[in-house]
Amino acid sequence: MRPEVFCLMDGIHDLGGKHGYGQVIAEPDEPVFHDRWEASVFTMVNAAAAAGAFNNTDRFRHAIERIDPVAYLTHGYYGRWLGGLETLLVEAGIITRTELNERALSQGATVNDRIAARPKSAPDPMDTRTEVGSDRVLQTTARFKPGDQVLTATEVKSGHTRLPAYARGKQGVIHQAHGGWVYPDDSAHGRGESPQHLYTVGFTGDELWGGGDPNLMVYLDLFEPYLEQQ
Amino acid sequence: MSKVSEQSIRAEALESLLIEKGLLTPEHVDEVIVRYNERVGPMNGARVVAKAWTDPEYRTRLLADGTAAVAEFEFEGGQVEKLVVVENTDEIHNVVVCTLCSCYPWAMLGLPPAWYKDPEYRSRIVREPREVLKEFDVTVGEDVAVRVWDSSAEVRYLVLPQQPEALCGFDETELAAHVTRESMIGVAVL
Numbered sequence: 001m002r003p004e005v006f007c008l009m010d011g012i013h014d015l016g017g018k019h020g021y022g023q024v025i026a027e028p029d030e031p032v033f034h035d036r037w038e039a040s041v042f043t044m045v046n047a048a049a050a051a052g053a054f055n056n057t058d059r060f061r062h063a064i065e066r067i068d069p070v071a072y073l074t075h076g077y078y079g080r081w082l083g084g085l086e087t088l089l090v091e092a093g094i095i096t097r098t099e100l101n102e103r104a105l106s107q108g109a110t111v112n113d114r115i116a117a118r119p120k121s122a123p124d125p126m127d128t129r130t131e132v133g134s135d136r137v138l139q140t141t142a143r144f145k146p147g148d149q150v151l152t153a154t155e156v157k158s159g160h161t162r163l164p165a166y167a168r169g170k171q172g173v174i175h176q177a178h179g180g181w182v183y184p185d186d187s188a189h190g191r192g193e194s195p196q197h198l199y200t201v202g203f204t205g206d207e208l209w210g211g212g213d214p215n216l217m218v219y220l221d222l223f224e225p226y227l228e229q230q
Numbered sequence: 231m232s233k234v235s236e237q238s239i240r241a242e243a244l245e246s247l248l249i250e251k252g253l254l255t256p257e258h259v260d261e262v263i264v265r266y267n268e269r270v271g272p273m274n275g276a277r278v279v280a281k282a283w284t285d286p287e288y289r290t291r292l293l294a295d296g297t298a299a300v301a302e303f304e305f306e307g308g309q310v311e312k313l314v315v316v317e318n319t320d321e322i323h324n325v326v327v328c329t330l331c332s333c334y335p336w337a338m339l340g341l342p343p344a345w346y347k348d349p350e351y352r353s354r355i356v357r358e359p360r361e362v363l364k365e366f367d368v369t370v371g372e373d374v375a376v377r378v379w380d381s382s383a384e385v386r387y388l389v390l391p392q393q394p395e396a397l398c399g400f401d402e403t404e405l406a407a408h409v410t411r412e413s414m415i416g417v418a419v420l
Contacts, residue, residue: 015352016329016380024354024365026345026412032266036259037241042341043262044245047254061331077332077347079237086244095247104243113236134384135311162382164329166356178312181384198383200314209357215375218356221383 009161012069017166017209038078045085053085053092055129058188062160063087071116083116091123125190136195138180142224144199148174149230152201152222160188163226167218170208171230172201175219183223197224265306271340274305275388276409278338280402282315283393293317296388300338310337310386316379317390318416323370324389325363325416327355328381335386339411346415356380366417389416 015021033039045060054060064072067083075083089095097119105111144150154169162184178198186194198221205216248254278300282289292299296313313335316324328334332347345351355362359376363369370376379387391413397405397420412418 013330015349016327017357018349018353021350021353024345024348024350024362026343026366030343032271032341033263035238036263037238037245039263039266040245040259041241043259044241044248044254047248047258051253064331073349075237077344078241079235082237082241082244086240089244094251094253095244100240100244100247103247104240107239107243107246109236109239109243113240115240116237133311162330164380164382166329176314178383178385184383198385200385213358213360213376215372216359216378217375218378218380220380221385223383 009156009159010165011065012072013065014165016164041078041082041085045081048085048089048092048094051092051094052126053088053094055126056182056187057134058160058182058184059124059190060084060088061184062188065160066118066120067116068114068118071114074114075116079116083118086115086117087119090117090119092126124188127190127192129193131193134182136180136182136193138195138197140180140197142177142179142197142199144174144177144197144224144227144229146174146176150174150199150201150227151230153226153228157185159185161185161226163222164220166208167203167220167222170203172203172207172220174199175202176200178221181223183225185223185225198222199224199227201227266341269306270336272338272409272411272414273406274303274340275335275338275411275414276406277303277402278315278388279390279409279414280405282390283397283405284402289390292390305337310335312385313338313388314379314385315388315390316377318392318419320374320392322375322377323363323416324377324379324387325355325359326379326381326387326389327352329353329356330382333381333384333386335388338386338388339414343411363417366412368417368419389414391418391420394420 064080064084152170180195181198183194183196201222202217202219205213282292292315296315329352334342413420
């Protein structure tokens with residue numbers, strides 16, 4: 001049994017700007033699903049949500065972020081989904097890891113197979129949701145407007161976030177304000193929707209990566225708590 | 231991807247458990263396969279692009295409020311609560327990514343191709359986009375600005391590619407047949 005792993009935000013999923021990955025290879029005439037099991041995983045994710053294994057996209061995304069990092073890089077997209085799906089089904093008590101292990105072994109798996117799922121023994125609480133989607137009307141005034149200079153947070157918190165590591169502690173300019181949206185940092189952990197103002201923020205390539213490409217801008221969609229007035 | 235992988239065995243084991251628990255039927259899987267092969271795919275985004283190329287008033291509305299402009303098509307499929315359409319020009323080349331997971335405008339483009347979800351694209355496109363674009367046989371001149379859109383929240387991005395001169399005079403349906411998925415992500419020039 002592996003020791004339980006804390007769900008730090010500096011996970012393997014946070015790939016932007018990381019070095020060492022090679023050429024992008026596009027598969028000619030790639031099918032939508034390579035094999036039926038990929039479509040099965042896609043379908044099971046919807047079925048798991050309907051069965052109450054999770055109640056929002058943020059929780060599902062975070063379950064994928066928490067899977068075994070080697071599996072994250074080697075099991076492919078639907079392999080990652082399978083890891084997140086199994087994690088949430090076990091945490092919700094809909095299946096047990098033992099019954100799935102036994103079933104897989106009876107269908108040709110081996111004891112040495114790498115299992116992506118990382119269910120927590122004490123899962124986050126499940127909050128109550130009444131609205132669908134993530135777009136929310138906010139009564140509070142937006143702190144920033146297009147053209148404002150902002151500085152992104154540097155603090156590293158444990159848990160889910162949508163501020164990628166490569167954009168931490170960087171100066172940017174508000175490009176567009178999008179109103180209120182469910183805040184993933186709380187939503188993923190069962191702490192409610194906590195809607196926040198969302199902005200598209202533009203960063204120069206120079207600010208993010210140092211010199212090199214003077215004609216590059218990278219835009220990210222960032223929540224107000226990630227931003228300070230510059 | 232091999233037919234019998236660790237993942238495929240585990241997925242099939244899980245499917246059999248969920249079927250026994252009454253949470254799923256094999257027909258649900260068949261429906262998903264049909265939906266994303268036949269109804270929800272890049273043919274939807276291509277219709278939007280073709281309309282923008284042939285109808286200047288629609289193009290203006292699409293660039294001002296993508297969500298409202300595509301709602302007119304009543305496409306099936308979720309994942310697009312807010313759509314922002316970014317326009318490629320002689321001066322600006324746009325390209326879309328999700329570095330944290332694989333966010334993608336499903337209703338416009340269907341499910342994303344594997345390369346879009348792979349670590350290679352997600353790590354490199356924000357840092358060295360011109361190099362990555364060369365791997366797609368797209369050379370963007372140094373005088374052309376590159377704008378990378380990292381879909382880090384629920385806003386989804388669609389690139390409006392430039393209409394090639396060779397396609398002048400085509401009608402909307404003919405044009406749509408020439409608009410590729412890659413051009414609407416920003417890794418191809420038509």
